[in-house]
Amino acid sequence: MHGEAATLLAWYDVNARTMPWRSPPRSGIRPDPYRIWLSEVMLQQTTVAAVRAYFTRFTARWPTVSDLAAAQDADVMAEWAGLGYYARARNLLKCARAVRARGGFPTDYATLLTLPGIGPYTAAAVASIAFDQPATVVDGNVERVMSRLFNVQTPLPQAKPELTTLAASLTPQTRPGDYAQAVMDLGATICTPRNPACGICPLRQFCAAWDVGTQTTLPRKSPKPEKPTRIGALWLARHPNGDWLVEARPEKGLLGGMTGFPGMGWDKSTAHDAPPITANWENLGKIRHTFTHFHADLTVLAATTTAAPNHGMFQPVNPENLPTLMRKAYDLASGTLLKR
DNA sequence: GACACGTGGCT
DNA sequence: TAGCCAAGTGT
Numbered sequence: 220m221h222g223e224a225a226t227l228l229a230w231y232d233v234n235a236r237t238m239p240w241r242s243p244p245r246s247g248i249r250p251d252p253y254r255i256w257l258s259e260v261m262l263q264q265t266t267v268a269a270v271r272a273y274f275t276r277f278t279a280r281w282p283t284v285s286d287l288a289a290a291q292d293a294d295v296m297a298e299w300a301g302l303g304y305y306a307r308a309r310n311l312l313k314c315a316r317a318v319r320a321r322g323g324f325p326t327d328y329a330t331l332l333t334l335p336g337i338g339p340y341t342a343a344a345v346a347s348i349a350f351d352q353p354a355t356v357v358d359g360n361v362e363r364v365m366s367r368l369f370n371v372q373t374p375l376p377q378a379k380p381e382l383t384t385l386a387a388s389l390t391p392q393t394r395p396g397d398y399a400q401a402v403m404d405l406g407a408t409i410c411t412p413r414n415p416a417c418g419i420c421p422l423r424q425f426c427a428a429w430d431v432g433t434q435t436t437l438p439r440k441s442p443k444p445e446k447p448t449r450i451g452a453l454w455l456a457r458h459p460n461g462d463w464l465v466e467a468r469p470e471k472g473l474l475g476g477m478t479g480f481p482g483m484g485w486d487k488s489t490a491h492d493a494p495p496i497t498a499n500w501e502n503l504g505k506i507r508h509t510f511t512h513f514h515a516d517l518t519v520l521a522a523t524t525t526a527a528p529n530h531g532m533f534q535p536v537n538p539e540n541l542p543t544l545m546r547k548a549y550d551l552a553s554g555t556l557l558k559r
Numbered sequence: 560g561a562c563a564c565g566t567g568g569c570t
Numbered sequence: 571t572a573g574c575c576a577a578g579t580g581t
Contacts, residue, residue, distance in 0.1 A: 262577040269567065269576085303565030306580075338579045358577045376560085403577055412575065413570085443574095444562095473564070509572095511564055543566060 360406025
């Protein structure tokens with residue numbers, strides 16, 4: 220085993236963070252593949268702090284992968300609301316049903332990779348953490364740690380293949396799951412993007428960036444394109460009985476599969492060119508919401524009406540089950556209308 | 560390879 | 571405040 224891996228495992232034995240899906244190192248307890256898979260999907264581009272509550276709710280409601288496979292699509296989407304990247308929830312259900320159909324999770328990287336919503340990272344994470352296979356996880360933490368250990372000056376994303384090769388070269392044959400979590404914990408707590416704690420880093424003696432003082436400049440990143448701003452509107456029609464006029468968004472694309480209010484001008488997939496219902500619309504002001512690749516400045520128009528809608532349906536709305544953009548509009552409209 | 564795809568916390 | 575960042579995947 221490389222000195223880096225042995226040193227990191229010894230550090231992890233003492234410093235492993237506690238998480239609801241994790242079994243402590245050297246505890247002898249095999250982690251539950253369902254919980255590892257669920258947590259890894261939730262953790263894609265998402266912080267541990269944000270995931271905790273969702274993970275607890277999901278596992279309380281659906282304790283096994285078969286329970287999840289039997290769930291209603293709408294229940295899973297509603298439970299995922301607010302966590303973002305909703306394609307993950309759609310693929311989560313597809314994957315759960317595929318796993319149930321084949322009688323359990325596959326244990327090897329290549330087969331895991333064929334399942335919906337499981338890419339190179341998640342396949343390696345599940346194979347190593349849940350099944351003790353020597354697969355190499357490469358996430359943002361690993362990229363940062365490797366770029367510094369080996370002083371890689373190539374910017375991301377071009378550097379990804381090189382960093383993957385370097386990460387694989389350090390992965391041990393024993394305790395690969397603990398090793399994978401150790402690198403990620405190191406990246407999350409010591410080898411951080413800004414102000415890395417090199418003074419207490421167990422890998423400092425191995426670190427090429429530390430030797431030449433480049434650690435805070437790594438990994439280099441190619442400049443990102445500027446975000447455009449899209450201008451538009453949302454129509455929030457409220458029935459006197461308390462229902463709201465909503466529509467199910469298309470399965471694919473922005474906020475796919477989620478409940479939303481009819482709108483125009485900001486989202487090509489659901490654009491309407493006229494209000495969804497005849498009403499005396501009141502301008503309540505604007506909300507601003509930033510997505511990964513654009514800003515949305517939306518005027519919120521609201522009305523109370525009993526007219527027949529041109530599209531969408533009047534339904535009860537639980538704001539907790541709305542994606543955040545729609546939640547912002549709801550909060551503005553419900554606050555204003557209820558004051559009357 | 561480039562781009563679409565959310566959200567909340569931190570600086 | 572505006573931008574950066576977080577355990578990526580699908581097309």
